[in-house]
Amino acid sequence: MNPVPTAENPFAGDNSGIQKRETAARWALRAGSYLVVLTTAAIMLHIFVKGAPVAFQSKWPFINTQFLTELPATLHVIEGKQGQHIETDVNGADAVKKQLGENFLSEKTISYSGGGILGPIVGTALLVVVSVSVALFLGVSCAIYLSEYAKKGKFLETVRLAILNLAGVPSVVFGLFGLGAFVLTAPKFVDVPAERSVFSIPLGFTTLSFEGWDTCVLSGGFTLAFVILPVIITASEQCLQAVPQGFRETSMALGATRWQTIRYSVLPFATPGILTSSILGIARAAGETAPIMFTAALAFKDKLPWQKDLPPLPADASIFAHWEQSVSRFLGIFTESVQALPYHIYTLAAKIPQNEYAERAQYGSVFVFLVLVATLAAASIWLRIHLRKKYKW
Amino acid sequence: MVTPDPSSAAKPPVVQVRDMDFCYGASPALHDIHLQVQYHRVTALIGPSGCGKSTLLRCINRMNDRVTGARVTKGAVLVKGKNIHDSDVDLTQLRKQVGMVFQKSNPFPKSIYENVAYGLRIHGEKRKSVLDEAVERSLTQAALWDDLKDRLQANALALSGGQQQRLCIARAIATLPDVLLMDEPCSALDPISTLKIEELMHQLSQNYTIVIVTHNMQQAVRVSDFTAFLHLGKLVEFAPTEELFTNPREKLTESYLRGTFS
Numbered sequence: 001m002n003p004v005p006t007a008e009n010p011f012a013g014d015n016s017g018i019q020k021r022e023t024a025a026r027w028a029l030r031a032g033s034y035l036v037v038l039t040t041a042a043i044m045l046h047i048f049v050k051g052a053p054v055a056f057q058s059k060w061p062f063i064n065t066q067f068l069t070e071l072p073a074t075l076h077v078i079e080g081k082q083g084q085h086i087e088t089d090v091n092g093a094d095a096v097k098k099q100l101g102e103n104f105l106s107e108k109t110i111s112y113s114g115g116g117i118l119g120p121i122v123g124t125a126l127l128v129v130v131s132v133s134v135a136l137f138l139g140v141s142c143a144i145y146l147s148e149y150a151k152k153g154k155f156l157e158t159v160r161l162a163i164l165n166l167a168g169v170p171s172v173v174f175g176l177f178g179l180g181a182f183v184l185t186a187p188k189f190v191d192v193p194a195e196r197s198v199f200s201i202p203l204g205f206t207t208l209s210f211e212g213w214d215t216c217v218l219s220g221g222f223t224l225a226f227v228i229l230p231v232i233i234t235a236s237e238q239c240l241q242a243v244p245q246g247f248r249e250t251s252m253a254l255g256a257t258r259w260q261t262i263r264y265s266v267l268p269f270a271t272p273g274i275l276t277s278s279i280l281g282i283a284r285a286a287g288e289t290a291p292i293m294f295t296a297a298l299a300f301k302d303k304l305p306w307q308k309d310l311p312p313l314p315a316d317a318s319i320f321a322h323w324e325q326s327v328s329r330f331l332g333i334f335t336e337s338v339q340a341l342p343y344h345i346y347t348l349a350a351k352i353p354q355n356e357y358a359e360r361a362q363y364g365s366v367f368v369f370l371v372l373v374a375t376l377a378a379a380s381i382w383l384r385i386h387l388r389k390k391y392k393w
Numbered sequence: 394m395v396t397p398d399p400s401s402a403a404k405p406p407v408v409q410v411r412d413m414d415f416c417y418g419a420s421p422a423l424h425d426i427h428l429q430v431q432y433h434r435v436t437a438l439i440g441p442s443g444c445g446k447s448t449l450l451r452c453i454n455r456m457n458d459r460v461t462g463a464r465v466t467k468g469a470v471l472v473k474g475k476n477i478h479d480s481d482v483d484l485t486q487l488r489k490q491v492g493m494v495f496q497k498s499n500p501f502p503k504s505i506y507e508n509v510a511y512g513l514r515i516h517g518e519k520r521k522s523v524l525d526e527a528v529e530r531s532l533t534q535a536a537l538w539d540d541l542k543d544r545l546q547a548n549a550l551a552l553s554g555g556q557q558q559r560l561c562i563a564r565a566i567a568t569l570p571d572v573l574l575m576d577e578p579c580s581a582l583d584p585i586s587t588l589k590i591e592e593l594m595h596q597l598s599q600n601y602t603i604v605i606v607t608h609n610m611q612q613a614v615r616v617s618d619f620t621a622f623l624h625l626g627k628l629v630e631f632a633p634t635e636e637l638f639t640n641p642r643e644k645l646t647e648s649y650l651r652g653t654f655s
Contacts, residue, residue, distance in 0.1 A: 151461055246499035250561070253456060254512040254568065255489035264515070265501060 044370070051367025054360055067116040067364055071302060072344070075114030075357055079105045087357075089114055111352050112300060112344070113361040117368060122304055123217070123338030124286050124372075127296060130221025130334065131228065131285045136278050138225065139232030143274075146233075147240040148248075148262055167230035172290040178223030179294040184212040186219070217305065217334045220296020227291050228281040235277030239270040272387035279380030283373045289342040297343040299351065305336035341369045404432045405474060407571055407602050408453055413468035415445075415452060417460065422448050423626045426468070430572070430619075435594060435603045437617035437634065439610060441649070444623040446606045450574050453477075453604065454491040455484060473571060489516060492565035496577040498558035500549035505532075505541055508549045508560055512568040527567050534600070535563035536593055555586025559593065566601060573597065575605040579612065591616050610650065614638055622646045 013019055057064050076093040078086045080103045088096050097104050142159075150156045185198050193200040193209035200209035213219045243266050251261040306329070348362045408430035415423035423445045430436045438446040448457065452470055455477060457463040469476045477487055489512065500508050509528045510518075518524060528545070532538040537559050541547075549560055558578060565573060575594075579587040594603055594616045607613050613620050614634060621631040622643075630637060630646045641647045 244499065246495065246497060247501060249456070249459075249495060250493075250499050250501070250564075251511070251515075252459065253454060253488055253493035253495075254515065254564070255485040255487075256515040257485055260515045264511070269502065 047363060047366050047370060050359075050363035051365075051370075054364030055367050055371075064364075068121070068368070069118050070116035071119045071304070072112045072117060072300065072339070072361075073115035073302075074112070075110045075361075077108045077110065077357060079108070081105050087114070110355065110357045112348055113352070113357045117341070117344060117361075117365050119301060119304060119339040120341040120344040120365070121368070121372075123297065123340040124342070126217045126305065126333065126338060127220050127224060127292060127340055128282050128286050130217055131224035132278060132282055134222055134225035135228045135232050135281060135285075136274075139229050140236050140274060142229075142233050143236035143240060144262060144267075147237050148258065148266065163230050163233055166226070167234075170290075171227060171288055172293075174223055174227050175291040175294045177226070178219055178291055182213055182219035182222050183215055183295055185210050186213050186222075188213060213335065215294070215296055215298075215337045217296055217336060217338055220292040220338075220340075221334075223291045223295045224285040224288060227288055228285050231284065232274075232278060232281050235280075236270070236274045239273030239277070240266060242273065243269045272384050275387070276380045276384045279376055279383070282376050286369075286373060286376075287342055289340075289346055292340055292343060296337060297340045298337050299339075299343070299347045301337065301339050305333045305338055308332065308336075341365060341372075345369065406430055407432045407473060408604070409471040410449070410452070411468045411471065413452070413470060414466045415448060415457070416462075416464060416466050418462035421466075421626060422463075423452075426628050428621055428628060428631055430602060430604055432571075432602050433598055433600070434618040435598050435605060435616050436619045436621065437613035438604065438606045438621050438623060439608070439613050440623035440629075442608070445626045446623050447576055449623065450576055450604060450606050453572065453574055454488050454493055456493065458484070485516070489568045490570050491572045491574060492568065492570035493574040494558070494561050494565050494576065494578050496580055498554060498561050498581065500552070500557050500560050500564070502548060502550050504546045505549050505552075505560060506545040509563050509567050511564060516568065531563040531567040532560075534566060534597065535559045536589070536596075537563060553586075555582050555589060558582060558586070558590060562590075562593065562597075566597070570601065572602045572604065575603060577606050577608060580608065587612075610638075622649065624649070 055064055055067060056062055073089050076088050076090060076096075078088065078093065078096050078100065080086065080100050082103065086096050086100075093107065097107070142163075146156065146159060150159070184196070187208050187210045189203075189206045190209045190211070191206065193207055194211045197209045197211035200207050200211075247265045247269070248261055251265040252258070256264070308329075345362060345365050348358055348365060352358055406429035408428070410426050410428040413423060413426045414421065415426075426449060428449075438449060440446050451457045452465065453472065465478060469478065471477070472487065472491060475482065492512075501511065503511075506528055509531050510524045513524055513527055518527075529538060529542075532541060537556065540556070541552075549557065552560060558581075562573075562578075579590050582590065591612065594605070597603060598618075605613075605616065617634045619631065620634045620637045622629045622637065622641075622645075624645055630641060630643045632642070637646065638650060641650060
């Protein structure tokens with residue numbers, strides 16, 4: 001029998017409201033997503049509009065090289081009677097005043113708002129290098145042990161709980177931990193232990209003294225390493241787990257030891273993911289303020305870490321002739337305290353009187369900072385795509 | 394299937410499983426297994442899913458060591474006359490001499506050459522001439538050399554499923570193992586690739602001793618000289634393949650072969 005078309009709609013809704021609830025749910029979820037995008041766009045746009053004019057300029061070379069290559073300095077603003085504002089540094093102030101002569105009205109000084117932000121950029125770069133090296137070494141070791149060696153059981157659960165808790169520790173607590181552990185008690189080799197040394201072990205030719213590393217790049221880098229460690233461990237472990245079990249089985253069945261298996265058949269295929277997560281770790285480490293406040297960062301420093309009042313190496317000698325000194329001077333960079341971008345932004349925003357000049361420095365710093373972080377994120381994406389192509393399975 | 398060779402017939406069995414019990418933690422998986430594998434013969438392990446045939450296979454190269462809590466609780470496994478659970482047995486040496494091919498073909502995402510050379514490299518072989526020779530020999534024995542000799546540097550994942558599995562066989566025989574364990578090597582392959590692998594096993598049995606797990610009874614008939622039938626962790630019957638399939642001694646074997654299994 002052929003079905004007879006009916007006038008009635010057999011699929012009509014029953015008006016029970018489920019369609020309305022469906023629509024409501026969809027819009028609520030959509031609104032949430034839009035809000036996230038909107039917030040991000042608002043932050044980015046605001047900083048771009050206010051910060052880009054500081055970092056860029058309309059004339060060649062279009063980038064404000066002064067802002068990127070000079071150290072922060074006090075800005076002198078001299079007001080003339082005709083209402084003109086002349087910006088200068090501490091050395092130029094007198095000349096400007098003399099030139100204005102009778103017209104001189106007033107002089108304002110604004111801390112940290114002149115010059116550029118090279119000091120903080122360099123400091124942040126050094127901190128990131130140290131922290132990511134330390135965190136990658138510790139984190140990948142830990143992840144390999146957890147994923148490949150540790151037997152499932154109480155111990156593994158305990159370690160995982162510890163990592164989870166580490167991730168939940170507020171960053172200011174990390175800062176204080178770093179102060180206690182690295183700044184005040186970490187061991188170092190010295191000829192004569194300082195008075196504040198917790199204890200020291202004489203080794204004959206030198207002494208291992210637990211007297212801390214002072215506030216320096218090393219202390220701050222190690223502290224930051226612990227901040228990003230949970231991220232790196234968790235991500236690395238996931239990347240290792242994503243490598244097919246078959247690779248391990250095959251490798252072991254061919255007589256490889258566990259380490260050979262990891263070295264040749266697991267780690268190469270997990271590396272893209274581990275690097276991606278580590279670059280995200282860089283962004284995190286670069287942005288933390290609290291952990292470096294007590295351990296590495298200064299509000300102001302008029303020298304780069306390698307600018308020290310040391311006698312120059314003899315002019316005739318090549319770098320190799322004095323390699324010991326060269327190496328120790330290179331390592332000396334890491335025992336200096338530095339300025340860092342997030343802390344510099346905090347200083348500009350909270351520690352000096354606010355006016356248009358300070359605001360300009362603030363937005364410029366934030367803008368440069370965001371561009372650096374965005375560059376790192378882009379690099380991580382590029383690296384992932386590139387390595388995936390090479391090691392896909 | 395293979396003409397009996399007096400020299401190998403005189404040799405003691407290459408694998409001897411003696412009254413072995415095997416447990417995963419508290420749950421027993423194999424009970425009182427007694428099995429002898431002759432040199433240069435193909436021995437098939439058949440039985441319903443979960444009967445423990447793969448577990449038995451993995452006892453022979455101690456791959457079960459990877460599973461937490463898995464252990465032999467009674468009896469012994471001897472390979473080439475040596476108890477493989479003795480403390481002076483080096484696992485890497487055992488597995489070099491007892492190769493394994495898995496159900497899922499799993500070449501490393503590296504070049505064909507590197508896949509085959511892997512076993513030798515991890516055992517410290519660095520001489521290129523030795524590696525080259527081993528790669529050519531293994532690929533020839535796996536009936537791949539003519540197809541692949543011009544693209545040894547190509548990624549192994551570019552090969553077809555059947556070629557990948559034969560590459561895995563080549564990789565396993567590159568270290569010249571005495572025994573080759575195969576865990577359902579054809580279960581993921583199409584009929585033509587399966588046929589090729591079966592032909593290959595005939596040829597390989599001239600140089601290697603093969604133990605194969607299969608869920609395909611016809612395959613066991615086609616490739617093996619001896620067949621062991623396992624059921625619920627027990628070895629029900631072990632006999633020359635022809636005998637077991639035409640004239641099974643045990644009721645259980647007969648009903649399994651007829652498909653009237655309860």
